Amino acid sequence: MSGAQRQVRGEKVVEKVLEATLEELAITGYAALSIEDVAQRAGVAKTTVYRRWPTKREVVHAAMLRVADDFILGSNTGSIRSDLIAMLKGFRDFMSTPRGASLVRTLVVDNGCSELSKLTYDIRMDKEAMPLAVVARAIKRGELPRGTDPKLLLDTLFASVQNSVLFLEDVCDDQKIAQLVDLVLVGAENAGGRRLRRAR
Amino acid sequence: MSGAQRQVRGEKVVEKVLEATLEELAITGYAALSIEDVAQRAGVAKTTVYRRWPTKREVVHAAMLRVADDFILGSNTGSIRSDLIAMLKGFRDFMSTPRGASLVRTLVVDNGCSELSKLTYDIRMDKEAMPLAVVARAIKRGELPRGTDPKLLLDTLFASVQNSVLFLEDVCDDQKIAQLVDLVLVGAENAGGRRLRRAR
Numbered sequence: 401m402s403g404a405q406r407q408v409r410g411e412k413v414v415e416k417v418l419e420a421t422l423e424e425l426a427i428t429g430y431a432a433l434s435i436e437d438v439a440q441r442a443g444v445a446k447t448t449v450y451r452r453w454p455t456k457r458e459v460v461h462a463a464m465l466r467v468a469d470d471f472i473l474g475s476n477t478g479s480i481r482s483d484l485i486a487m488l489k490g491f492r493d494f495m496s497t498p499r500g501a502s503l504v505r506t507l508v509v510d511n512g513c514s515e516l517s518k519l520t521y522d523i524r525m526d527k528e529a530m531p532l533a534v535v536a537r538a539i540k541r542g543e544l545p546r547g548t549d550p551k552l553l554l555d556t557l558f559a560s561v562q563n564s565v566l567f568l569e570d571v572c573d574d575q576k577i578a579q580l581v582d583l584v585l586v587g588a589e590n591a592g593g594r595r596l597r598r599a600r
Numbered sequence: 601m602s603g604a605q606r607q608v609r610g611e612k613v614v615e616k617v618l619e620a621t622l623e624e625l626a627i628t629g630y631a632a633l634s635i636e637d638v639a640q641r642a643g644v645a646k647t648t649v650y651r652r653w654p655t656k657r658e659v660v661h662a663a664m665l666r667v668a669d670d671f672i673l674g675s676n677t678g679s680i681r682s683d684l685i686a687m688l689k690g691f692r693d694f695m696s697t698p699r700g701a702s703l704v705r706t707l708v709v710d711n712g713c714s715e716l717s718k719l720t721y722d723i724r725m726d727k728e729a730m731p732l733a734v735v736a737r738a739i740k741r742g743e744l745p746r747g748t749d750p751k752l753l754l755d756t757l758f759a760s761v762q763n764s765v766l767f768l769e770d771v772c773d774d775q776k777i778a779q780l781v782d783l784v785l786v787g788a789e790n791a792g793g794r795r796l797r798r799a800r
Contacts, residue, residue, distance in 0.1 A: 559763035567708040587787030
């Protein structure tokens with residue numbers, strides 16, 4: 401076998417093992433995941449996995465980073481409403497794939513796991529950066545009041561879509577996303593009004 | 601041992617086993633839970649568990665129902681804002697107890713599990729009934745527009761608090777709950793306005 405062939409085979413093994421890791425994560429979660437099950441699902445020897453990733457933590461890290469890299473949130477349509485709708489649709493579509501569901505489930509469910517906490521924190525910060533910039537631009541353009549709390553706005557929207565898709569298994573179609581954005585966005589746009597009204 | 605003594609001992613065993621089940625659920629989730637671990641944690645023989653609850657599903661059902669019964673959501677202050685704040689605080693406080701966290705985690709994380717799905721569905725419907733009635737009363741009083749979607753409003757609020765406490769492990773203090781309610785409630789109050797504005 402030539403060096404190039406070996407490399408191709410090596411890449412295929414990496415791909416198979418990381419896919420198997422994500423599938424196992426989706427089923428069992430991090431705590432119950434075993435390298436043995438991953439190897440079996442990937443159709444490779446246990447030693448093949450251990451050679452590249454000496455610990456469970458390492459193979460899970462590699463698998464999560466690979467999916468996270470594929471998923472980019474962001475939008476710049478010039479309108480905060482369309483930007484939010486576009487990002488939430490992207491998030492819903494991502495979560496509706498097995499790989500996306502696996503990543504999000506691990507991020508939320510195994511969040512308390514100290515072995516993963518640094519990684520899940522880093523991925524979350526990385527994924528939040530673009531949506532935060534989208535809201536910051538809307539404030540700058542005057543679409544949202546200066547006092548808007550970007551994190552509260554985004555956490556509320558994303559938590560709702562996440563809960564709907566992942567846990568309630570509700571319908572989360574385009575219409576529902578638009579209704580959700582309108583509900584929360586109107587709240588943000590009129591936040592000053594309520595403060596005044598309540599101060600009376 | 602008299603009959604009365606036996607009954608007291610029996611009640612204690614039930615209590616211990618159901619508590620142990622909740623603790624195990626919180627750690628491992630439903631799929632990985634074993635009667636063996638439950639018995640060990642409760643300090644009773646495996647056969648003691650099997651005698652009362654022949655399957656894992658049965659002991660988990662019993663444990664979940666016991667916690668669910670302890671948790672009542674509802675408020676009737678005469679103002680939708682105070683009602684929502686009171687219910688969300690109650691939900692946050694409940695989720696911050698080990699038993700509450702265990703129940704909510706099982707409801708959301710093991711939701712896809714068919715053995716539990718009927719039970720989780722029933723518990724969710726039961727817990728949703730009071731908050732839905734609270735919003736219906738606010739619409740009737742004219743505090744919220746007729747077109748308000750009670751489920752969208754409530755799902756958004758509860759998803760946000762749930763995500764914050766259970767997964768992000770963010771601070772979810774009274775101030776944050778009030779900000780969240782103001783954001784979403786102002787959106788609901790002004791929903792008609794946006795529709796008009798967008799129609800122009």
